[in-house]
Structures are given as structure tokens and as C-alpha cells.
Amino acid sequence: MYIAFVKDQLVQSPVGIVLPSVRSVNIHKQLPLWPGIEISAVEVDACPEGCELVPPVEARFLAPDDLAMYARARQLLYWQTQMRFCGFCGTENNLQTTPNEQFLLCPQCDQRHYPRLNPCIISILTDYDNQRVLLGQAKKHKNGMYACFAGFIEAGESAEQALVRELKEETGADIGRCRYLGSQSWPFPQQLMMAYAAEYRDSEIVADPDEMNHVKWFDIHALPDNIPGEQTIAGRIIRFVTSRMRAQQSLYDDYFSLS
Numbered sequence: 001m002y003i004a005f006v007k008d009q010l011v012q013s014p015v016g017i018v019l020p021s022v023r024s025v026n027i028h029k030q031l032p033l034w035p036g037i038e039i040s041a042v043e044v045d046a047c048p049e050g051c052e053l054v055p056p057v058e059a060r061f062l063a064p065d066d067l068a069m070y071a072r073a074r075q076l077l078y079w080q081t082q083m084r085f086c087g088f089c090g091t092e093n094n095l096q097t098t099p100n101e102q103f104l105l106c107p108q109c110d111q112r113h114y115p116r117l118n119p120c121i122i123s124i125l126t127d128y129d130n131q132r133v134l135l136g137q138a139k140k141h142k143n144g145m146y147a148c149f150a151g152f153i154e155a156g157e158s159a160e161q162a163l164v165r166e167l168k169e170e171t172g173a174d175i176g177r178c179r180y181l182g183s184q185s186w187p188f189p190q191q192l193m194m195a196y197a198a199e200y201r202d203s204e205i206v207a208d209p210d211e212m213n214h215v216k217w218f219d220i221h222a223l224p225d226n227i228p229g230e231q232t233i234a235g236r237i238i239r240f241v242t243s244r245m246r247a248q249q250s251l252y253d254d255y256f257s258l259s
């Protein structure tokens with residue numbers, strides 16, 4: 001069984017993203033998806049007959065289970081390309097697979113190289129007093145979607161420090177309490193999104209002109225139609241947080257405080 005890619009495009013057959021065979025085309029790379037199970041991530045030179053190619057921008061709309069499998073396959077293949085050579089001495093790495101793990105091993109300096117993840121925070125800003133949430137229209141979203149605020153965690157930062165910094169940068173907002181909600185692998189190419197709800201504290205809202213077209217408060221009973229889908233953590237936290245607010249249930253009681 002295979003999850004196949006032609007460069008960064010997923011091969012999809014009429015029956016799904018896991019294919020029984022790709023032997024009709026040349027396989028450049030093959031990695032076990034998880035040690036001990038018989039599904040491999042493969043990079044092939046052409047789309048097998050009867051299949052279609054799905055570009056990364058459309059892979060975001062896969063069903064959650066398929067997206068998780070896609071995430072692992074794509075990140076493993078990306079890792080193989082990104083870490084083909086040892087960053088310490090420049091020697092070409094060899095793939096090592098054990099019953100419990102796989103890693104790239106430098107035959108010269110014995111350095112092990114594992115897939116790299118880039119942790120990010122993603123957040124929705126809540127204003128319980130006024131029954132509203134702040135969402136933003138990012139410049140990178142060409143379809144005018146209203147979504148959450150997100151950014152990379154920088155070296156030396158905790159996730160919560162990144163949350164405070166990113167929300168200040170993108171919206172001008174100061175925040176009070178926050179609550180961790182969950183995470184999702186986001187393989188475009190190798191992010192791990194860590195989701196938080198954050199409590200708005202009275203401060204002037206000013207959209208970051210470099211990243212945002214604008215930011216806007218939405219009444220929790222009148223959300224815009226063009227928010228992220230439920231297969232994404234952004235879409236899920238918008239729906240979860242606003243449903244809790246509509247039910248007048250606090251997200252923050254007895255929860256972690258940054259101050």
C-alpha cells in the first residue's frame with residue numbers, strides 16, 4: 001500500500017489517497033509511513049493511470065484521517081530531501097529504520113537527523129463582555145477568508161510567550177488569560193499548530209499592515225460564512241469557542257494565567 005507523490009503533489013485514485021499499487025511508474029523514494037505497518041510514502045516520477053494529482057493547497061481540504069496520513073507521508077519525504085546531507089560535516093546521510101523509529105544517520109560523524117517540526121501558535125481572541133470574537137483576513141489568504149491568528153514560535157520562547165507576541169503584532173491586542181485547546185499537524189511543509197483561545201484585554205486593535213488586510217470583531221451569533229473548514233484546527237476552534245460563548249460557558253475559569 002502506498003501514499004504517492006509526484007514532487008509535492010499527492011496522487012489520488014477514485015478510491016482514496018492510499019493506493020494498492022504504484023508499480024506502473026518509477027519510484028524515486030520509498031519510506032515506511034510508520035515502522036511495522038505496510039504503508040509506504042513514495043515519490044514517483046509520474047501520475048499512475050486512472051489517478052489525479054492533488055496540489056498542496058487542495059490537500060488542506062482532505063478529511064481529517066486522510067490529512068493526518070498525508071501529513072506524515074509528506075513530511076517524511078520532505079525531510080529526506082531537506083536533510084539529504086549532514087548539516088555538521090556535509091556527508092550524505094543514510095536512512096536507518098528500526099522497529100521503533102527511523103532516522104537519517106551520517107556515516108562520517110554518526111550524527112542522527114530526525115524530521116524537523118516547526119511549532120506555531122494559532123489563536124482566536126475572545127471578548128465575553130461584548131459577545132464577540134476577533135478574526136483576521138490575512139494577505140496570504142487570497143480568498144478573503146476570515147481566520148485565526150497564527151505565527152511561529154521563535155527560539156527561546158514558550159508557546160504562551162509566542163501567543164502574547166503574535167497577537168500584539170498582528171492585532172495590537174493585549175491578552176489576559178489563555179487556554180490551550182489542541183494541536184494539529186500542518187504539513188505545508190512542516191508546522192505543528194498549537195491552538196489557544198485568548199482573552200482580550202481593553203487595548204486598541206490595529207491590524208499588522210504587513211500580514212493582514214484587516215481584522216474585525218464578529219458577533220458570536222453572526223459569524224461570516226467564509227471561515228476555515230472543520231477539517232482544520234482553525235475552523236474547529238472558531239466553532240468550539242463561539243459555541244461555548246453562546247452557551248455562556250467560560251473557557252478560562254480555573255485555567256492558566258499569563259499574569
Ligand SMILES: [Zn+2]
Nearest residue numbers: 086089106109
Ligand atoms: Zn556528519
